[in-house]
Amino acid sequence: xxxxxxxxxxxxxxxxEKVFLECVQDMDHENMFWYRQDPGLxxxxxxxxxxxxxxxxxxxxxxxxxxxxxxxxxSLILESASTNQTSMYLCASSLxxxxxxxxxxxxxxxxxxx
Amino acid sequence: AQSxxxxxxxxxxxxxxxxxxKCTYSVSGNPYLFWYVQYPNRGxxxxxxxxxxxxxxxxxxxxxxxxxxxxTSFHLKKPSALVSDxxxxxxxxxxxxxxxxxxxxxGTSLIVHP
Numbered sequence: 001x002x003x004x005x006x007x008x009x010x011x012x013x014x015x016x017e018k019v020f021l022e023c024v025q026d027m028d029h030e031n032m033f034w035y036r037q038d039p040g041l042x043x044x045x046x047x048x049x050x051x052x053x054x055x056x057x058x059x060x061x062x063x064x065x066x067x068x069x070x071x072x073x074x075s076l077i078l079e080s081a082s083t084n085q086t087s088m089y090l091c092a093s094s095l096x097x098x099x100x101x102x103x104x105x106x107x108x109x110x111x112x113x114x
Numbered sequence: 115a116q117s118x119x120x121x122x123x124x125x126x127x128x129x130x131x132x133x134x135x136k137c138t139y140s141v142s143g144n145p146y147l148f149w150y151v152q153y154p155n156r157g158x159x160x161x162x163x164x165x166x167x168x169x170x171x172x173x174x175x176x177x178x179x180x181x182x183x184x185x186t187s188f189h190l191k192k193p194s195a196l197v198s199d200x201x202x203x204x205x206x207x208x209x210x211x212x213x214x215x216x217x218x219x220x221g222t223s224l225i226v227h228p
Contacts, residue, residue: 004157031214040123042220043158043204050214058215090157096214102148103216105157 003027004106006091012112019078021109023091030096032074033103034058034066037088049074050096081113116141118207120219127195128227135190135222137205147188148206148216149179158204164188175199195226 007022025032034046035058045058047066055066063085067075074093078085089109095101117140127133139145146165150158162173169181179190190203202223208216 033215040220043218045215048215092158094214102160102163103150103158104160105150107157108155110155 004091004093004104006089006106006109008109009107010110010112012114013078013081014114015082017081017113019081019111019113021076021078021089021091021111023074023076023093023106024072025074025093025104026072027093027104028071029093029104030071031094032068033092033094034064034074034076035090035092036060037090037108043090046076081111083113085111086113087111116145116207116209116217118205118217118219120203120205120222122222123220124223124225126225126227129197130194133192133195133199133224133226135203135205135224137188137190137219139186139188139205139207141207141209143209145188146208146216147179147181149173149177149188149190150204150206151175152202152204152221154201161190161203195224197226197228200224200226 004025013019032049035043044060046064048056049068065077091106092103094103119138148163149161152158162171164171164181172178177192202221204221205219206216
C-alpha cells in the first residue's frame with residue numbers, strides 16, 4: 001500500500017514564525033501536491049511538483065514556498081506565518097506516467113497560527 | 115479549463131436506504147473522474163475512478179458511480195447506506211491529456227441516520 005506521511009498532525013505557531021511542513025511518500029511517485037482545506041472552500045492547490053527540484057504554483061501560492069530535494073520528500077514552507085494561514089494542510093502523491101492515476105493523501109496537518 | 119460541481123453541501127439519508135451524491139463536471143476533452151472520501155480529521159481516501167470503458171464503475175466499501183457523458187455527470191451511489199458511511203465526499207476531474215493536476219469539487223457531507 002502507498003503510504004504518505006506528514007510530519008505533524010497538529011501544530012501551533014505564532015504569527016511571524018517560519019513554519020516547515022514535511023511530507024514523505026514511499027511509493028516512488030513522481031508527482032507531489034500540497035493543498036489547504038478550509039470549510040466551504042474544498043481543497044485548494046498551493047504547489048505541485050512533478051520531479052525533484054521542479055515545482056509549479058497552484059491556485060493560492062502567496063505566502064508559501066516549497067522544496068523538493070529528494071523524490072520522496074516534499075516540504076511546504078510558510079516564510080512568515082499569519083493567522084489567515086490557519087488551516088488543514090494535506091499532502092498528496094501520484095504517479096506521473098499515465099494520467100489516470102489517483103492521488104494518495106497523507107493524514108493532514110492542522111495548523112493554528114496565533 | 116476544467117471544473118467540478120457538487121451541488122449539495124449536505125445529503126441526509128436513513129440507514130438501509132439507497133444514497134446518491136451528485137457530481138457534474140466540465141472539461142475540454144475526455145475526462146478522468148474520481149471520488150474520494152474523507153473521514154473526520156483524516157486525509158482523503160480514494161474510492162473509485164472512471165477512465166474509459168464501462169460507464170458503471172465499482173469501488174471500495176460497496177460504492178459505485180455512473181459516468182454519463184451526455185449529462186456530464188458522475189454520481190456516487192450505494193444501494194444501502196450505513197451509519198459508518200457518514201463522511202465528506204469529494205469528486206475530482208482531470209483531462210485525459212495535458213495537466214496532471216485534478217480539480218476538486220467543494221465536497222458533500224453525507225450524514226446517514228440510524
